[in-house]
Amino acid sequence: MVGMNPVEFLEEVQHAYMISSFGEIIDYDEMYSNGGFFDFLQREYNFKLEEREKVMKSLQEMRSEHVISRYENPYYYKYFRDIISNIHRIKDKFLDCKEQGEPLFGTVEFDMFYAQIRCPDSSMPPIILLYSGIIQFAHDITNVLTKAFPIQVRDGEKIVFGMEPQKIWDSIQSNKWIERRFTDIVFSIFFYGNVDMCDVSQPENDYLYRNFSNALADSFLTFIVAHECAHYYLGHLGTDAVKGIVTVGNVQYESIIPDWEQEFDADYIGVLLTIPVLLEKNMDIQVILGGMYIAMWILSIMESLRIKAGEEKTTHPPAKDRLLQVKKKLQNIMQDDLRMLEVYDMLFSVLWDRFTVIAKNVEDRVLAGRPIADVTYEQIKEAIYQSP
Numbered sequence: 001m002v003g004m005n006p007v008e009f010l011e012e013v014q015h016a017y018m019i020s021s022f023g024e025i026i027d028y029d030e031m032y033s034n035g036g037f038f039d040f041l042q043r044e045y046n047f048k049l050e051e052r053e054k055v056m057k058s059l060q061e062m063r064s065e066h067v068i069s070r071y072e073n074p075y076y077y078k079y080f081r082d083i084i085s086n087i088h089r090i091k092d093k094f095l096d097c098k099e100q101g102e103p104l105f106g107t108v109e110f111d112m113f114y115a116q117i118r119c120p121d122s123s124m125p126p127i128i129l130l131y132s133g134i135i136q137f138a139h140d141i142t143n144v145l146t147k148a149f150p151i152q153v154r155d156g157e158k159i160v161f162g163m164e165p166q167k168i169w170d171s172i173q174s175n176k177w178i179e180r181r182f183t184d185i186v187f188s189i190f191f192y193g194n195v196d197m198c199d200v201s202q203p204e205n206d207y208l209y210r211n212f213s214n215a216l217a218d219s220f221l222t223f224i225v226a227h228e229c230a231h232y233y234l235g236h237l238g239t240d241a242v243k244g245i246v247t248v249g250n251v252q253y254e255s256i257i258p259d260w261e262q263e264f265d266a267d268y269i270g271v272l273l274t275i276p277v278l279l280e281k282n283m284d285i286q287v288i289l290g291g292m293y294i295a296m297w298i299l300s301i302m303e304s305l306r307i308k309a310g311e312e313k314t315t316h317p318p319a320k321d322r323l324l325q326v327k328k329k330l331q332n333i334m335q336d337d338l339r340m341l342e343v344y345d346m347l348f349s350v351l352w353d354r355f356t357v358i359a360k361n362v363e364d365r366v367l368a369g370r371p372i373a374d375v376t377y378e379q380i381k382e383a384i385y386q387s388p
Helices: 006-022 036-045 049-065 074-093 134-146 165-174 176-192 210-233 260-279 285-308 319-330 341-367 377-385
Strands: 104-108 114-118 127-131 151-155 158-161 242-248 251-256
Touching: 006 104, 006 127, 006 242, 006 251, 036 049, 049 074, 074 104, 074 210, 074 260, 114 210, 127 210, 134 176, 134 210, 134 285, 158 210, 165 176, 165 341, 176 285, 176 341, 176 377, 210 260, 210 285, 260 285, 260 319, 285 319, 285 341, 319 341, 341 377
Parallel strands: 104 127
Antiparallel strands: 114 127, 114 251, 151 158, 242 251
């Protein structure tokens, strides 16, 4: 691999993941060059019909100019590139790292992957490898969570949601759809690495919640990217941070995992980079904080499940420690806004308690010591709905 450029190395990694996961190569030029791709964007991400020409032209230009890997999904690449570009533009206001260029990145569609990799025995810079499915995951999970916030005031298109903890608790207790969909999504991403099989159909009046949900998802995803960029800007990606060699097919790369203190620093800087980027979009500060908080909770839940399953040791601090560290560092500059985060603590505490009950039911009735490969997702969903 010595002598390769970063894009060539990235393509080798992406190619290896495609072969190992699907046994074949995905032809994005064919799959996303027609109007059907915009139908997907319109359905899943609420794109407006009048945006069709602009969006498709932008994606097609990227493909024709060969500015991205041939194994990249053009929409996912553009989504993450726009976030990274905005973060890089404002980074010097918060960090003394003017000599750092814009971080290199790429996407893969397999595994829960958002971390840094390095080419072994090479002087090329590290690459941030983002799991493209995190976009859909963020939208699905926030779609579910927003249903726990009862509508307080509705005036035409303007909607105000109730943020009182007791009302949120009452909403969850009276709407079992929320806890079951939450469980469904977490299981689908944990067991199968995607939410394609998850039932994310919404109750009535979903359109009333769409803007709220999209804003939370935007904050969730911007923070994920900002956290990884923060590692890059803070110099955490040196060779001494290499966790070990990962082999996929015939391709090897070094997996870079910073220590806990560096994770706390990346969280804080990630927050400082996320807030101004989203304020430029006129997003409410409490929604920004809520989306970042959801991201830290969800990632911690997924990691705790992997540890319980004996798959790996913890690479990140527990959610409660990460959240406490961030809140402590932000206390002096946004004390009033931080009080709203107590609502999300209550929301996740209730859903996590219910999740553990349902998960035990799935483990006892469906898995019962069997490998997940022998279990259909329909069996898991049946157990979810039969839980008390």
